[in-house]
Amino acid sequence: MxxxxxxxxxxxxxxxxxxxxxxxTQPPASYLFKIQSYSLLMNTKYVSNxxxxxxxxxxxxxxxxxxxxxxxxxxxxxxxxxxDTEKYANGWKVNVNFKLFVYDQMHKNYLxxxxxxxxxxxxxxxxxxxxxxxxxxxxxxxxxxxxxxxNDSCEFGAEVFVYGGHSAKSEILSMIKNPTNDSFTWKFxxxxxxxxxxxxxxxxxxxxxxxxxxxxxxGNKTSExxxxxxDLKNCAANRTVYATYTIKILDQLHNRHxxxxxxxxFRPSSAVAGNWMKAAVNNWLGSSSSNGIGYSKxxxxxxxxxxxxxxxxxxxxxxxxxxxxxxxxxxxx
Numbered sequence: 001m002x003x004x005x006x007x008x009x010x011x012x013x014x015x016x017x018x019x020x021x022x023x024x025t026q027p028p029a030s031y032l033f034k035i036q037s038y039s040l041l042m043n044t045k046y047v048s049n050x051x052x053x054x055x056x057x058x059x060x061x062x063x064x065x066x067x068x069x070x071x072x073x074x075x076x077x078x079x080x081x082x083x084d085t086e087k088y089a090n091g092w093k094v095n096v097n098f099k100l101f102v103y104d105q106m107h108k109n110y111l112x113x114x115x116x117x118x119x120x121x122x123x124x125x126x127x128x129x130x131x132x133x134x135x136x137x138x139x140x141x142x143x144x145x146x147x148x149x150x151n152d153s154c155e156f157g158a159e160v161f162v163y164g165g166h167s168a169k170s171e172i173l174s175m176i177k178n179p180t181n182d183s184f185t186w187k188f189x190x191x192x193x194x195x196x197x198x199x200x201x202x203x204x205x206x207x208x209x210x211x212x213x214x215x216x217x218x219g220n221k222t223s224e225x226x227x228x229x230x231d232l233k234n235c236a237a238n239r240t241v242y243a244t245y246t247i248k249i250l251d252q253l254h255n256r257h258x259x260x261x262x263x264x265x266f267r268p269s270s271a272v273a274g275n276w277m278k279a280a281v282n283n284w285l286g287s288s289s290s291n292g293i294g295y296s297k298x299x300x301x302x303x304x305x306x307x308x309x310x311x312x313x314x315x316x317x318x319x320x321x322x323x324x325x326x327x328x329x330x331x332x333x
Contacts, residue, residue, distance in 0.1 A: 047081070183206065245263070
């Protein structure tokens with residue numbers, strides 16, 4: 001990268017802050033505009049269309065220079081202007097770090113101009129326009145070898161980062177030092193006569209959170225297996241929990257239970273149905289449904305119905321889930 005640093009105040013609007021100049025190939029991320037027949041614009045201020053960044057509307061204000069200047073001793077000036085502030089509360093302030101750009105059409109890169117040291121500028125009622133009075137000299141700008149003005153056309157741009165803008169997001173991850181193992185049991189009678197596609201247990205308050213089990217007696221995705229899922233309930237939409245869970249169908253005769261264990265991020269189905277944040281499940285290959293996380297092929301119907309396995313006794317099936325929550329996450333949008 002070809003870099004030049006100017007370590008002195010470059011205009012009165014900078015209050016002693018220097019200007020840093022560099023070259024880069026990436027175009028500006030916020031806004032770009034092209035001017036044709038630039039010479040006809042001389043002596044005339046140009047204000048760009050609006051563009052929106054960080055919850056605010058912005059414009060670029062270009063002063064293309066003065067044709068009356070002999071030997072091109074003048075400067076091109078470019079400013080960032082905050083727009084549509086009439087509805088802002090009295091005393092409003094917006095803190096911004098920004099860069100302005102001039103495209104070098106010959107070398108296919110961008111002259112990048114910004115405050116030295118990544119200085120943050122403050123827009124306010126009394127200061128709605130900030131930028132560079134001496135962005136680039138007319139002599140340098142018009143020099144054909146520099147590539148800024150080619151066939152009387154040129155391009156300018158801006159990149160704006162708003163501190164504390166409405167688009168800011170954050171998250172807080174909390175680790176549970178000594179996680180506890182908690183469980184609940186669900187007994188389901190008249191299993192052979194069930195007609196509905198799925199059934200859900202009552203909500204169980206376990207480990208300071210609410211959970212339920214969901215069963216598809218004849219399978220969610222295939223009719224050859226029973227499907228079982230664990231669902232987090234009554235949790236804020238911006239909170240998720242990471243839990244290791246073991247789902248069991250109890251062997252009521254020999255205590256040889258059919259079980260599977262996995263770990264996943266749980267988000268309540270009431271918040272965003274079907275949009276589950278899954279992570280690092282083990283080799284049991286748990287899968288998610290629109291109402292929880294678990295297994296579409298938990299146990300085959302042939303194994304479940306085999307009398308000697310003890311999974312169905314007197315037409316009652318008994319299920320148990322163990323839950324250990326080890327992390328929680330809170331996200332702000």
